[in-house]
Amino acid sequence: ERRNFFVSLIRDELKIxxxxxxxxxxxxxxxxxxxxxxxxxxxxxxxxxxxxxGIAFGEESRGFLRLSICNDEANLAEGVQRMKQGLNN
Structure with missing residues (x-):
């Protein structure tokens, strides 16, 4: 399932x-x-x-980012790699 794929990518690649x-x-x-x-x-x-x-959804979501998982696995993987580059620069 795409959700599990994406969550695993975030945890494994970004460690967040x-x-x-x-x-x-x-x-x-x-x-x-x-x-x-x-x-x-x-x-x-x-x-x-x-x-x-996350702040757009209220103070309790400060420090979070909302991400869509409405894409195919290849694009989700590419997005996570781009996030990794952005967070580590």
């Missing part, structure tokens, strides 16, 4: 916590170790990865 959704096509990843979610979202956009800063 991820909230596993119950049937949703979005997930939240914890990027607090990298700083505030809005600047991180902007940085990832430079790497052609579109995310939604």
């Amino acid at each position: 916590p991820v909230v596993v959704p119950d049937g949703a096509f979005y997930t939240m990843v914890d990027v607090r170790e990298y700083g505030e979610c809005l600047p991180i979202a902007e940085k990832l956009l430079e790497h052609k990865v579109i995310t939604v800063p």
Whole structure:
């Protein structure tokens, strides 16, 4: 299943916590170790990865990014690699 594939990629490649959704096509990843979610979202956009800063969903989601899992596995894997580059630069 695509959700499990994506969650495994995030955990294995990025080594960051991820909230596993119950049937949703979005997930939240914890990027607090990298700083505030809005600047991180902007940085990832430079790497052609579109995310939604968690703060858009309320204070309790500060430090998280919302990611869509509505794509095929190849594109999801490419997106995770781009995230890895963006987070490590």
